[in-house]
Amino acid sequence: MSMRHMRTMGRVRAAAALSAVLVFSLAACGGGSEDPKPGEAASSPAKNEGDKETSADPVASTPSEPIAVIKGDAGLELSVFSARRDEGGFLTLDGQIKNTGSEGFTVPVQWNGLEQSVASTGRSFAGMTLVDSKGKKRYYVLRDTDNRPLTTYAYGSFIEGGGTLPFFAQFPAPPVDTTTVALQFPGFPSASIELS
Template sequence: MSTMRRAGAAAMLSAALIFSLSACGGDGEKSDSSGMSSPAPGPDGGDKDSAAPEAAPSTPSEPIATVKGDKGLEMSVFSARRDDGGFLTVDGQFKNTSSVGFTVPVNWNGMEQAVASTGNSLAAMTLVDSKGKKRYYVLRDTDNRPLTTYAYGNLIKAGDTLAFFAQFPAPPADTTELALQFPGFPSTTIELS
């Protein structure tokens, strides 16, 4: 059992590292375990409760879907691609288009007690296949950590972005689009690649 946990943790760490390296862009920023890049902390250790400005995700520059949510927050999805292992990975970003900071709501974490120890996450994100009558939830590793961006700050400052990813079970091969649902945003249709 402990071997499986170590293997699962190693797989998650590898995925987070790959995502972190691709999101960094080599501009002198360091990357944390959540897949977010952040400036190196100053002498005071940096601001833990605010999301750092993000470089654009390493995905196509044109989003496949953009929706406006609560209080000036905008969510753009850049890709929804199938992976060889039977997963579907959604990449995107949140952008605070307002002139005030956006406090990240607790309901982004989902309702499951099992993922509460992860802290801030996107575990509440779901994909819906209305044709196949199925709902897909963010995958979890063997320690119940969601396979999504997590441990980010509680605040997205005005004008800042927060890049994200989320992994789901892949739907059947003949499914070409799904509805993405996330608290605070209207449902939006995304095409799979």
């Protein structure tokens, strides 16, 4: 067997091993044994008042006290219950958006972000970003191998007055010495949140 052939086989084995590690990593952070199909909720369904469509529940149960509350347009209130670092270099945000007004709120398309690549996912929180001013970096919601954002998606288009929409969003984790980041989401002012 020639040296060239042996080098090629070595590269093929290395690529196969890397692919297996990536598939395992994505399965481990997916939170379930089955990938959701486009148009289905990204995790267990929760009732979104006033709408028959499903919305995804945060991955973990949310504590009673939020670490940040941001007041936005049209009486909306964005609460962040946790911003925790996960194994593998990820940062997961859990929270909810509440319509504190008496009238219903139609979810704006800006929440989905501007990327064409996630347009097929439909409604999502892909427009959410984190800014690390210390490290001078902006972090976007991660994508899976099918280019679906790793965040709540396929939720209802309308939030009734007094209704809530739970969400989660997963980002690359900033360096360990970064303890706070600015959360930016369309329709809400930028707010600082502490990482755990």
